[in-house]
Amino acid sequence: MDLFNANLSEVLNRWDLRRFRVVLFDFDGTLSLLREDWPRIMISQMCAELVRHGSREAPPLLYQRVEQAIMGLNGKPTLVQMQWLVDEVQKLSGQAESAQVYRQRYLDELLASVEPRRAAIASGQVSPENWQVPAAGAFLNRLQSSGLKLVLASGSDREAVEYEAGLLQVRSYFADELHAPVQGDPTFSKRGVIERLLQQGFQGSEILGFGDGIVETQEVKRVGGVAIGVASNQENPQQINRWKQQQLLGAGADAIIPCYQ
Ligand SMILES: [Mg+2]
Numbered sequence: 327m328d329l330f331n332a333n334l335s336e337v338l339n340r341w342d343l344r345r346f347r348v349v350l351f352d353f354d355g356t357l358s359l360l361r362e363d364w365p366r367i368m369i370s371q372m373c374a375e376l377v378r379h380g381s382r383e384a385p386p387l388l389y390q391r392v393e394q395a396i397m398g399l400n401g402k403p404t405l406v407q408m409q410w411l412v413d414e415v416q417k418l419s420g421q422a423e424s425a426q427v428y429r430q431r432y433l434d435e436l437l438a439s440v441e442p443r444r445a446a447i448a449s450g451q452v453s454p455e456n457w458q459v460p461a462a463g464a465f466l467n468r469l470q471s472s473g474l475k476l477v478l479a480s481g482s483d484r485e486a487v488e489y490e491a492g493l494l495q496v497r498s499y500f501a502d503e504l505h506a507p508v509q510g511d512p513t514f515s516k517r518g519v520i521e522r523l524l525q526q527g528f529q530g531s532e533i534l535g536f537g538d539g540i541v542e543t544q545e546v547k548r549v550g551g552v553a554i555g556v557a558s559n560q561e562n563p564q565q566i567n568r569w570k571q572q573q574l575l576g577a578g579a580d581a582i583i584p585c586y587q
Pocket residue numbers: 352353354355356537538539
């Protein structure tokens with residue numbers, strides 16, 4: 327059986343849920359598809375900024391380099407990604423904007439793409455399931471019924487995560503265990519969320535993680551947990567997203583699924 331292109335039941339056959347006490351989820355790309363355009367928007371803005379400051383790299387190579395850097399920081403607060411851009415612009419012209427300015431510019435464009443989706447759900451035009459990673463809600467329900475502690479850790483801004491988790495009807499599963507940077511606080515980390523669990527007496531090996539990013543995958547593996555990569559593919563939910571699959575494999579994921587069906 328290929329656990330790197332698996333479905334949920336294959337994963338649950340391999341690891342009995344009863345050996346875990348905590349299930350840790352990322353939000354964007356792992357439970358929610360509302361912001362699935364974020365890499366394209368962030369990378370395009372960064373490439374444009376680097377070109378504006380005199381980058382001479384061939385566009386496809388520049389795109390690839392920015393993509394690798396940004397996806398390698400996926401899971402950290404947005405401001406950390408923007409600090410990468412600041413450093414790159416400084417090397418070119420020495421005249422970078424602040425990371426806060428870049429972050430706001432990015433959030434404005436991202437929000438413009440997310441807002442119509444939010445509005446369609448809020449008005450009842452579109453069902454929340456439409457923008458969940460397929461079957462995420464049903465899986466959360468099952469985990470909760472099994473008595474597992476559910477924890478959400480996202481590098482996106484807390485206010486947005488709160489609101490969008492509510493819209494997608496997954497907010498209630500996490501009670502007071504929704505963790506995300508307040509106003510982009512760059513000191514927030516998924517490692518910090520996991521450390522707190524360990525301080526509360528949970529063992530690393532009792533943590534089951536689901537995420538589509540390198541950071542959460544590495545952090546769960548670092549403490550001896552089981553990390554399941556979620557390589558969702560918006561166009562075809564049953565099929566794995568190859569690019570994410572490669573990234574998650576490299577980060578040490580124990581198995582990879584396209585969704586929770
Ligand atoms: Mg994510």
